[in-house]
Amino acid sequence: MSLEQRPEPGTRPLERHGLRAMVPPGWECRIAKTYESGEGEKTYSLLHAATVPLVAFRADYGGGVVENLGPNDVFVSLVEFGPEEAGSALFGQVAEMPVLEQSMFRRNQLQRRLRGQAGVQRFFTLNGRPFCLYVVLGSIVRSAQLVEKANELVQGLEVALL
DSSP, X not given: OOTTSOOOTTOEEEEETTEEEEEOTTOEEEEEEEEEOSSSOEEEEEEEEESSOOOSSOXXXXXXXXXXXXXXXXXXXXXXXXXXXXXXXXXXXXXXXXXXXXXXXXXXXXXXXXXXXXXXXXXXXXXXXXXXXXXXXXXXTTHHHHHHHHHXXXXXXXXXXX
């Protein structure tokens, strides 16, 4: 969705740290910065969205949230990596956010296997910024409907040039 397009009824925009989300009804979304210490502190953008409440303390890939997903719920994480990864073999260049397909989701693509859930990870570079898109479906049995719900949120995400 371009910044000039009108949002769907009921969606609300959330914009921070070079990320913009058009948040559909029924979703909770947060955009924050992650911190990497070492030689010189570095910060990267992190987006979490879910159809369940986002707990205050949660891991980058949804620990603390995915355990609360019911069979009709979805969790989405968009994790930014360091600029040195941009365009590498793992983080190939794309022109837009990936479209999710039901066939992409597997139980073995979860950070931690939870009964009935399925997940997918997609690594890419968009607008010069490397990301991992991680999506968890609350039920592999309902994956067709849940992938549609996930795409509603994912296709409303935008990454600004920094």
